[in-house]
Amino acid sequence: MPQSSSTKKQEPDQPEDNVPASKSQRNKMVKSSDDGDKKNLAKKLKELEISVPIVYGNVAFWLGKKASEYQSHKWTVYVRGATNEDLGAVVKRAIFQLHSSFNNPTRVVDSPPFELSECGWGEFEIVITLQFHNDVCEKPLHLYHHLKLYPEEESGGSLSTKKPVVAESYDEVVFAEPSEAFFARVQNHPAVIVPRLPAALNAPPPVEDSDKRRRGDTKDHPLAQWFTNFSEADELLKLAAARQQVSVIALKSYTHLLVNLISYDLFIFFHLND
DSSP, rough: OOOOOOOOOOOOSSOOEEEEEEEEOOOEEOOOOOOOOGGGOOOHHHHHHHHEEEEEEEEEOOOGGOOSSSOOEEEEEEEETTTTTOOOOTEEEEEEOTTTTSOEEEEEEESSEEEEEEESSOOOOOOOOOOEEETTTTSOOEEEOOOOOOOOOOSSSOOOOOSEEEEEEEEEEEESSOOOHHHHHHHHHTTTOOOOTTTTTOOOOOOSSSTTOOOOOOOTTTTTSSSSSHHHHHHHHHHHHHHHHHHHHHHHHHHHHHHHHHHHHHHHHHHHHH
């Protein structure tokens, strides 16, 4: 049976809880166009960027009474749209590189939703490789996620089979100078952010997806209730709150410094006139 690595936490009596999510830097992808037989696909829209917000991470459930020494948790690792939209229009396949102790540690998922589920007892780093469609980008994107099974030590309570540990990261994949074919396919896709086009840009007309039956969104996913809500508004509010906190700290420091300077001046004044 598959086992994960020997990095298992030594304090199993901790509660399961959400792990704080982190927003990483934007990954900027540039499509190469060296092949002469791909001239049509390689026609680029200059000075244009398309971004695709994604979330990658895992949800892990403790098995409770069903847990064994090497099978204490059931977990699912995934890459999803930030608003649970289908990523299949951009991502062709996802490759999950598990710990070498698993049978067939290299898992390939060729269609959305891009996820896999396993059982194990230890935490380790999973390398997630995203491969894109031919008209998107030839270069793959590598993501690194630390599989989280156990909550942080500062969390109180006890393990629960109903409330999982959730560890997610938000990222934005940016495609600079996208091909006309790619732009035509995704300009109306809900998972893709397309900026306002310059008036001088002659954009190609949208192309409808020929296979509307294929749906890879995670809006009705059984784990959706545990997914973190990464909205732009939330990010802006957090940034504003952080800036406000910094301003308050700076104001307090300035006031404290001013009081000290006044006290020092008064001391010197009275000392000289004593």
